[in-house]
Amino acid sequence: MKNFISLADVSDPKALVQEAIQLKKNPFADKALGKNKTIGLLFFNSSLRTRLSTQKAAQNLGMEVMVMNVNQDSWGLEMMDGVVMNGDKAEHVKEAAAVIGQYCDIIAVRSFAELKDRNADYQEIVINKFKQYAGVPIVNLESATRHPLQSLADCITIEEYKTKPRPKVVLTWAPHFKSLPQAVANSFSEWMNVWDVDFVVTHPEGYDLAPEFVGNAQVVYNQREAFEGADFIYTKNWSSYKDYGKVLTQNPDWMITMDKMRLTNNGKFMHCLPVRRNLKVTDEVLDSPQSIVIPQAGNRVWSAQVVLKQILSGL
Numbered sequence: 001m002k003n004f005i006s007l008a009d010v011s012d013p014k015a016l017v018q019e020a021i022q023l024k025k026n027p028f029a030d031k032a033l034g035k036n037k038t039i040g041l042l043f044f045n046s047s048l049r050t051r052l053s054t055q056k057a058a059q060n061l062g063m064e065v066m067v068m069n070v071n072q073d074s075w076g077l078e079m080m081d082g083v084v085m086n087g088d089k090a091e092h093v094k095e096a097a098a099v100i101g102q103y104c105d106i107i108a109v110r111s112f113a114e115l116k117d118r119n120a121d122y123q124e125i126v127i128n129k130f131k132q133y134a135g136v137p138i139v140n141l142e143s144a145t146r147h148p149l150q151s152l153a154d155c156i157t158i159e160e161y162k163t164k165p166r167p168k169v170v171l172t173w174a175p176h177f178k179s180l181p182q183a184v185a186n187s188f189s190e191w192m193n194v195w196d197v198d199f200v201v202t203h204p205e206g207y208d209l210a211p212e213f214v215g216n217a218q219v220v221y222n223q224r225e226a227f228e229g230a231d232f233i234y235t236k237n238w239s240s241y242k243d244y245g246k247v248l249t250q251n252p253d254w255m256i257t258m259d260k261m262r263l264t265n266n267g268k269f270m271h272c273l274p275v276r277r278n279l280k281v282t283d284e285v286l287d288s289p290q291s292i293v294i295p296q297a298g299n300r301v302w303s304a305q306v307v308l309k310q311i312l313s314g315l
């Protein structure tokens with residue numbers, strides 16, 4: 001594996017998940033692999049899980065870790081080529097990426113969608129500029145349209161908790177007052193489309209994800225119908241793709257409640273976190289035995305570690 005930017009960088013996703021599950025049993029077995037290697041973690045946006053789990057994964061592999069909050073700590077970065085840099089951005093990504101590539105053996109980048117210009121976001125300018133200029137492997141810590149480390153952890157979790165060979169997995173939209181990226185929903189859909197699951201996506205009208213991510217999923221606008229017999233309920237808010245970046249509704253009827261969870265086949269509740277309690281999901285559901293959000297978050301370490309192990313093995 002050279003880079004880990006999307007599912008396309010993974011030759012055998014099922015094998016990757018099985019390797020991650022094996023890693024959990026002996027987390028320090030590859031401690032020598034990352035000796036004298038450095039990973040740089042660059043955050044253009046906030047993070048708890050991604051920041052800490054990726055550091056832990058790198059340390060489990062014997063790597064040194066450098067972390068930078070790009071907008072607070074470094075210079076403002078200009079992403080567009082050919083512009084006169086007479087504004088508030090003091091450095092071009094061409095130099096910044098190449099210089100960081102001098103210090104680090106792997107660079108991991110978080111840069112959310114701006115949710116203003118759909119074409120700009122879906123061109124994945126930031127992470128592709130780092131891929132173009134850094135000269136070292138790039139890992140996606142959530143980009144404008146994807147969050148593959150989260151999706152890999154989600155697949156590990158589903159494999160660990162499934163009670164049948166082909167479970168029914170439902171991605172459900174839930175309300176939020178802010179305009180959030182489609183990245184987590186896109187990425188989860190992309191991975192579920194290649195998984196051995198019956199995949200259903202449910203959301204209000206107007207929130208259809210981009211066709212290239214929805215793939216062969218069954219799209220249902222009636223949430224309760226979608227929940228019938230589900231084995232996993234994966235909840236996430238996202239803003240409209242069609243009416244780009246817009247919050248079309250905050251209808252609280254889409255919040256996940258225990259009476260909806262009773263429609264499922266003792267379904268497990270999943271969420272990438274952070275989650276707004278009693279806005280997206282009730283305390284009752286989140287605090288119930290059906291919620292597996294904590295082990296799901298724990299699997300972010302093994303998701304990152306198996307990816308870094310594969311990249312280090314190719315250096």
Ligand SMILES: CCC[C@H](NC(=O)CCC(=O)O)C(=O)O
Nearest residue numbers: 178180181183184272273274276
């Ligand atoms: C892993 C999820 C990161 C991010 N989540 C948020 O921005 C939540 C922000 C909030 O609820 O205020 C998102 O939706 O992509």
Ligand SMILES: NC(=O)OP(=O)(O)O
Nearest residue numbers: 047048049050272273
């Ligand atoms: N799920 C996830 O990526 O969490 P953070 O935004 O806290 O890293």
